[in-house]
Amino acid sequence: MNVSLRQLEYFVAIMDEGSFSRAAELLHVTQPGLSHQFQALERALGVRLIERTPRRPRLTPAGRAVMPHARAALAAGARVESTAHRVVAEVEAELYVATMYSHSVGIFPDALRSWRLTHSGIRVRLFEHRRSATMTAAMVDGQADIAIGPRPDHWDGYVRSLGFERFTVVTAEDDPVAAGRHTISLVELADREWVHFTPDSGLSDILDAACARAGFTPAVSIRTEQASSALRLAAAGMGPALVPENNLPPHFTGRTAFPVPPVDREITAYSRTPPDDLGEAFVTAIANRLLAVP
The missing domain is CATH 1.10.10.10 (Winged helix-like DNA-binding domain superfamily/Winged helix DNA-binding domain)
Structure with a gap:
C-alpha cells in the first residue's frame, strides 16, 4: 500500500x-x-x-x-x-567532521573559536584519523559530512583547497645546531637520531620524504603517533622532530627552525557531494585559519 x-x-x-x-x-x-x-x-x-x-x-x-x-x-x-x-537555520544542528590528529590539535582550536562566535548553536563532532588513506575510506563509507585533511587520491566528489600548512624542525632548547637560526638544512641533521612517527601515522611519510630529498634516511631515537608528543620529546632532548608549525603550543620551550628546502602540506576539504550552507561556512572558517598563519 x-x-x-x-x-x-x-x-x-x-x-x-x-x-x-x-x-x-x-x-x-x-x-x-x-x-x-x-x-x-x-x-x-x-x-x-x-x-x-x-x-x-x-x-x-x-x-x-x-x-x-x-x-x-x-x-x-x-x-x-x-x-x-x-x-x-542552524538551530539544534550537528556537523560531523573527519580530520587528522595533527589537524585537530593544530588547526581546529583557533578555527572553532572563531566559528563559535557566529554559530554558537552548532555542535561539531570530530572523527580523528592517523592516516589520510583511512580517513578517505571512512568518508567513502559516509562517516562524516565533511573531511578536512590532505588532498585525497582519486576522489570523485567535492574537493576544495584550503591552503598549506608548513612544517618546522624542533630541537631541545640547548641544542646548538638550531641556536639563533630561522632556517636549517636537513642535511645538517643527517647524523642525528630523530623523534620519528609510527608507520601508521601520515607524518611518518612526510619526514621520510623530506629526509630522502636531502639525501639521507633518518635514524630513529623514538617513535610516537602524534605531533604533540613529538614536540615534547624533541624539547626533552630525544632528537630533532619535524612537525606542523600550527602544532606549536604558546611559549614553547624548545628551539624551532624552518627546513630548507621548505616542507609543507596542502590541506583540503572534501565530501561526497558539495556541502550545504552550514558545511560551507565551516570550511571557510578552516580556510581563514590557515590563511591567518604568517
Missing part, C-alpha cells in the same frame, strides 16, 4: 473546503488531477472515504475513521519540515 502525504492533504482539503473544485483551487492543482490522486488513495486503502452528495461531500464510516489519522500524519509531516528548516 502506497499512501502519500499529498494524497492525505487532498483528502483533508476536500472535506475542509466542502468541494473538489474549491480544494483544487486552494492547493493550486487541477480538479481532474486532485480527483485522480484521491481515487488513488481510496484504491490504496481499499475503502470509500467520501460519499458525493448534491450539496457537499460527506465522510463514509471509513472516512470518519481515517480522517483523524490523516490530520495527524499531515501534522507530523509539518513537524519534520519545520525541524529541517531549523537545521538549515
Whole structure:
C-alpha cells in the first residue's frame, strides 16, 4: 500500500473546503488531477472515504475513521519540515567532521573559536584519523559530512583547497645546531637520531620524504603517533622532530627552525557531494585559519 502525504492533504482539503473544485483551487492543482490522486488513495486503502452528495461531500464510516489519522500524519509531516528548516537555520544542528590528529590539535582550536562566535548553536563532532588513506575510506563509507585533511587520491566528489600548512624542525632548547637560526638544512641533521612517527601515522611519510630529498634516511631515537608528543620529546632532548608549525603550543620551550628546502602540506576539504550552507561556512572558517598563519 502506497499512501502519500499529498494524497492525505487532498483528502483533508476536500472535506475542509466542502468541494473538489474549491480544494483544487486552494492547493493550486487541477480538479481532474486532485480527483485522480484521491481515487488513488481510496484504491490504496481499499475503502470509500467520501460519499458525493448534491450539496457537499460527506465522510463514509471509513472516512470518519481515517480522517483523524490523516490530520495527524499531515501534522507530523509539518513537524519534520519545520525541524529541517531549523537545521538549515542552524538551530539544534550537528556537523560531523573527519580530520587528522595533527589537524585537530593544530588547526581546529583557533578555527572553532572563531566559528563559535557566529554559530554558537552548532555542535561539531570530530572523527580523528592517523592516516589520510583511512580517513578517505571512512568518508567513502559516509562517516562524516565533511573531511578536512590532505588532498585525497582519486576522489570523485567535492574537493576544495584550503591552503598549506608548513612544517618546522624542533630541537631541545640547548641544542646548538638550531641556536639563533630561522632556517636549517636537513642535511645538517643527517647524523642525528630523530623523534620519528609510527608507520601508521601520515607524518611518518612526510619526514621520510623530506629526509630522502636531502639525501639521507633518518635514524630513529623514538617513535610516537602524534605531533604533540613529538614536540615534547624533541624539547626533552630525544632528537630533532619535524612537525606542523600550527602544532606549536604558546611559549614553547624548545628551539624551532624552518627546513630548507621548505616542507609543507596542502590541506583540503572534501565530501561526497558539495556541502550545504552550514558545511560551507565551516570550511571557510578552516580556510581563514590557515590563511591567518604568517
